[in-house]
Structures are given as C-alpha cells and as structure tokens.
Amino acid sequence: MLILSHISKTFNAGTVNERAALSDFSLHLAPGDFVTIIGSNGAGKSTLFNAICGSFLTDSGSITLDGEDITFMPEFIRAKSIGRLYQDPMRGSAPHMTIEENLALAAGSGGWFSHVSKADKERFRDRLALLEMGLEDRMRQPVGLLSGGQRQALTLLMATFTAPKLLLLDEHTAALDPGTAEKVLKITKDVVEADHITTLMVTHNMQQALELGNRTLMMASGHIVLDVGGAERSAMTTDDLIARFKAGSGKALDNDRIILS
Amino acid sequence: MNFPAILSLGQTALELGLICSLTVLALFLSYSMLNVCDLSTDGCFTLGAAVGAVVALSGHPLLAPLAAMGAGMCSGLVTAVLQTRLGIDSLLAGIIVNTGLYSINIAIMGGSSLLNLNKTDTVFTMMKTALQDTPFASQFKLVVGLIAAVLVILFLVFFLNTRLGLSIRATGDNPDMVRSSSINPIFTTTVGLCVANAFTGLSGCLLAQSQKSVSIDIGSGMVTIALASLLIGRTVMGKGGIPTRAVGMVVGAVIFRLVYAVALRFNMPAFMLKLVSSVIVVIAISGPYLKTQLPTLRRRLSQKKGVGKSC
Secondary structure, eight states: OEEEEEEEEEETTTSTTOEEEEEEEEEEEOTTOEEEEEEOTTSSHHHHHHHHHTSSOOSEEEEEETTEEOTTOOHHHHTTTEEEEOSOGGGSSOTTSBHHHHHHHHHOOSOTTOOOOHHHHHHHHHHHHTTTSSGGGOTTSBGGGSOHHHHHHHHHHHHTSSOOSEEEEESTTTTSOHHHHHHHHHHHHHHHHHHTOEEEEEOSBHHHHHHSSSEEEEEETTEEEEEEEHHHHHTOOHHHHHHHHHHHHSSOOOOTTOBOO | OOHHHHHHHHHHHHHHHHHHHHHHHHHIIIIIISOOOOTTHHHHHHHHHHHHHHHHHTTOTTHHHHHHHHHHHHHHHHHHHHHHTSOOOHHHHHHHHHHHHHHHHHHHTTTOSEEEOTTOOOHHHHHHHHTTTSTTGGGHHHHHHHHHHHHHHHHHHHHTTSHHHHHHHHHHHOHHHHHTSSOOHHHHHHHHHHHHHHHHHHHHHHHHHHTTEEETTTTTTHHHHHHHHHHHHHHHHOSSOHHHHHHHHHHHHHHHHHHHHHHHHTTOOGGGHHHHHHHHHHHHHHHHHHHHHHHHHHHHHHHHHHHHHHO
C-alpha cells in the first residue's frame, strides 16, 4: 500500500544546525497494516509523517501510495487519500464553523458550488451517532464549543469520513485525559477495522504500541532500529521492547514522555 | 430644522450607507471570513469608480458596474498572487497594490484626476427615468443601492454555504487544519480576494455614478470607513448565521452614515469624517482587548493604593 524507498531529509543543510532527520529510510506497508511507531525524541517520527503528507519534499528517494508515485505531489492533493491527526485536538477542525459545516468540508463530495443536502445531513448524523458523544444533536453548534476529546473524535471522523488509503495518527490521544483518550482510541480501532484502513500510529505508550495493530516499529536518529510483527510481537513484553531497542540503537530509550505500562 | 430637511438628511445617509455597504460586505468576506486585512481596498474602490465612469462615458451604462467588478477582481487577483505565490506579507501586498493602483487609476481616467459624469447615462439616470411616474421618483438612488445590496447579500449567503465558500471560511478560521487538508489555501485565498474586490469595485462605481463625478481620492480612507461600519455591524448583529451577519454589515454601514450625518448637522466640519472613522475602528478593536485587561489593571491600582496606606 505504502512504499517508502530510500528517502532522506536533512534540515538546515550546509549550516552548523544541519540535522539528518531521515537518512536512507525505507518502509513497506501491506494493505490493512496497522503499525505502531515508538522512538526517542527527535527520532524522525514526525518528519516521517510530514514527508508522507508532503509538508516538504524529500531530498532523495521515492514515495508510492497504492501504486501511485506521490513523491512530488502537492500536499493538498495527497490529503485526498491521506488522513492525519495531530496531538493538538484544536488543529483538525475550524472552531467558528458548525459541526455540520466541518463535516461537509471533510465529506468533500460534489462540485465547488454544491450545498449540503438533506441526505448529507442524515449521513453526518448517523456517523456522529457512532461516536456516542451526543454530537449528532449539536450539529449546528460551532466546533469551538466542544471539549478536546470531542474535537479529536470529530477530527478522527472527518479524517476517515471517506475512507482514506492511509491514516496517520501522531500521538492523537496524548493531550487527552485518560478516560477520553481510551474512548478516542476505541473509536480509532473501530473505524480502522471497519474500513481496513492502512494506519501508522505514533505513540509513547509502550503497552499501547504492543497491543494495538499488527506490527511495531522503533525509530532512532532517522532509522528503523526494530521492526516486529506476528508471533514474535504477540509474545513480547514492554521490557523486551526496551531491551531490544537498546540492542538495536546502542543506547537507552531517552524519551521523557515514555509511558511504560 | 424642519421635518423635510431631516428626511432628506436621512435619505442621503441611507443612500450612501447602502452603496458603501458593498465595500463593507467585501471586507466581511476578506477580513471576517478569510482573515486577511486587504489594504488595497482604497485603490480598488477608486479603480471601480474610474473604470465604471469611463465605460459609462463611452455609452454603456449597464456594462459599467460589470466592468467595475471585473476590474476589482483583477486587482484582487494581483493582491492574492503577491501574498500567496510571491511570499509578500498580506498587509504589505495590499499596500503595494494600493500604491500601484493610484497610477493605474489616473491612466484609466485619461491622465486626469477628475472625471465629470453630469450628462452621462448611468444606472442611476436609467432608474430615474424608469421611476419618474411612480411615488418613488425621488428615491431612485435608494432603489439602486438597495437592489445592489440585496443582490450582494443573496450572493454571499449562497456562496459562503457552498463547498468553495466553506473552504474559504475554513482557510480563515484554522489555517493549520487547511494546510493538512485537501483544500488548497492558495486557491481559496485567491478566490476570496477576487470576489471581495469585485464588490469593492462595484461599490466605487456606484458611488461615483450617484454623485456624478470621480476624483482620484474618492476611495481614500475607504478601508477604515468600511472597517468602522463592519465593526458597528458586528456589534449590532454579530451573533447568528451568515445571513444575519451579512445584513448586519449593511446595517452597520447605514448606522455609520446616519451618525455622521447627525454630526454634520451639529456643525462638525465634513473633513472630520476620516478622523471619526479612525476613532471608531480604534475603539471597536481595542475595546474588547482593554476589557480583558481591566481586572489586571484594577488589581494593580488597588495594590498601589494599599501600599500608599501602609506607609
């Protein structure tokens, strides 16, 4: 589904601040893969997502999504087939527009001059009801009135409204309180399973990294240092994971936000 | 002052308010929706006036407003290209276009800084002829202004609820979200500025034709006047959906002109208009900010008093 082949990205090339965020990075995802990613601060996790989304062009290498070469495709065109969630719940929706208007943008059906139809509204209502947050009765309220958890759930719904080919989750539950985080995570699992969306998820929760999905990557200094899946992964504990990380990268996992259980 | 005088004063204010409300609606789109402060408004207003006048003088009164809108659109396109494609700050882009338009406007007016439309057929003279045997014969300017304002409001209400309109609103509301979505912010900003400036051009065209002359400074200070009207309108009818808020823009423009007309009656010199509009903008924008600062200020003051007592 997603093939990253030998991509590199160096920031501030030629200056004292030169930093290779990704170097000769290759990754191959099968359709329906749900991959969790863990790694130290500055390991290149966000750079990886930015490269896939097209926030910048990579210095070298190529990116292929569902058989299509997207290496030089502008960000807003890639966004049609890639859904992305950030840690900040405020980032994914327009606060002064209503829930309905935000969903209309995400649904993105019809021409430039099309209006939201009655059928669309019904569709929005049904999908909102699945979140079990009562949002289906607040469709005409501005999104700015929602709580962080509600907004993140709405953003998730928007990102997956028409099933994307690839879903990128950048610690999307890290800024939520534990209860809400769990709820958003459950919705994430349901949505991803329902549409078999190929998903990459960055997390700092080691337990979560092993429990969710079918494959786990560990990144350090722009490289993959550990790539486990299948039976090996299901037998792993968080201690194993940390030990393997140390063996792979030659240093201890230095992430100040890591959660072990 | 007798009753007819008051009435005529009110009517003039209403006419001016309606015609200038088109510029306020333009800012409603660019400033309130797209979150871009378009400082090319002054020049674009004059551009519309000049183009409209020249087309009317050449004998096409009905084509004049359309030509003015087209010219405004081009001006908006240039402003948009400067800020989206050439990396020029949006405020600076507006100022640059505004300055450039001064020369262009004089060139359009054939090198003169004043054009006379006294004997020219315009939409206003046509409306006057059409209404001459009806009870509204002397309200022909009002009718033209009202029709224009209603049409622009209807268009905006329709437009801002289309997918394109929603995308434009999202671009102003959450740039972060738009950047990582399938909306191209360059496209939405460009369309938004083009549409807004078309209305500014139309507004200038109608003002020039209603007062039967164009001078090069017809648009000077218009951005502040329109902003003042916009902020008044927002205060009066700022809550609610797009239709309410759009009508509020017209109401704001009319209130502004009425207050100004009353001030003129009390012997305020006419040249004070721009100072008044500046002060209104300052009060309307700084008011909410100062309100948030008030508790801190009060605490500071009481602290000072407390210290004074203990000494």
